[in-house]
Amino acid sequence: MAVSIRSVSHADLEALVPALVDVLADAVNAGAGLGFLAPLDPELARDYWLSLRPELKAGSRLLMVAFSEGRLVGSGQLAIPRWATARHRVELQKLFVARTLRGRRIGAALVTALHDWAWQRGRSLVMLNARRGSPAEGFYRALGYREAGVVPGYSVGSAGERYDTLHLYQELWLPQLLAS
Numbered sequence: 001m002a003v004s005i006r007s008v009s010h011a012d013l014e015a016l017v018p019a020l021v022d023v024l025a026d027a028v029n030a031g032a033g034l035g036f037l038a039p040l041d042p043e044l045a046r047d048y049w050l051s052l053r054p055e056l057k058a059g060s061r062l063l064m065v066a067f068s069e070g071r072l073v074g075s076g077q078l079a080i081p082r083w084a085t086a087r088h089r090v091e092l093q094k095l096f097v098a099r100t101l102r103g104r105r106i107g108a109a110l111v112t113a114l115h116d117w118a119w120q121r122g123r124s125l126v127m128l129n130a131r132r133g134s135p136a137e138g139f140y141r142a143l144g145y146r147e148a149g150v151v152p153g154y155s156v157g158s159a160g161e162r163y164d165t166l167h168l169y170q171e172l173w174l175p176q177l178l179a180s
Contacts, residue, residue, distance in 0.1 A: 003106055004067045005113045010057035013049065016065065019072035021045040027096035035092050037158045052077075062090075064113050066097070066106050073098045076110040078118060078126075089125040097138075111143055115172055124172045130147045131155065132164035145170045148162040 008016060021042050028040040055061035060082060063106035066074035076095035081087075082145070092114060097106045118126060130136040132150060145168040 008063040010053045015050045064164050074106050092128040119172050127169045134164045
């Protein structure tokens, strides 16, 4: 199965919104902690995706998508701070892959593409949040992310249950130094 990954411009976003809504709903409705509650309202998801347009245009957000056999199957984002003290870092957000295609390294390919983009622009520190004990935690740890801390009860589920969140990070330069 061939997978291609590409970035999405603000001008291209609207055409991809229906597919992004479908794959996001698939992930959220399966229990992924992506800032939404199941069942995901398609209009809420559509509004979310369209709300990214100004950040994409301003260059303060990067959206990458994965395609397989002409179908959008995953997505990931980088929030890119503009502050002088943050020129070296980005935050990885809302990475997800269609349920039926998980375990095929699509998520890892998205992370690699996001890391490459960041590294090429002088960003060497990547941070993210993941629900403690979730499959996402194991996924990111397997990619070399390290724990910076835990925030108890950071997010809530649809029944009001609270979930702890891990703050994870990876320094992009470290693996390259160790390999030399």
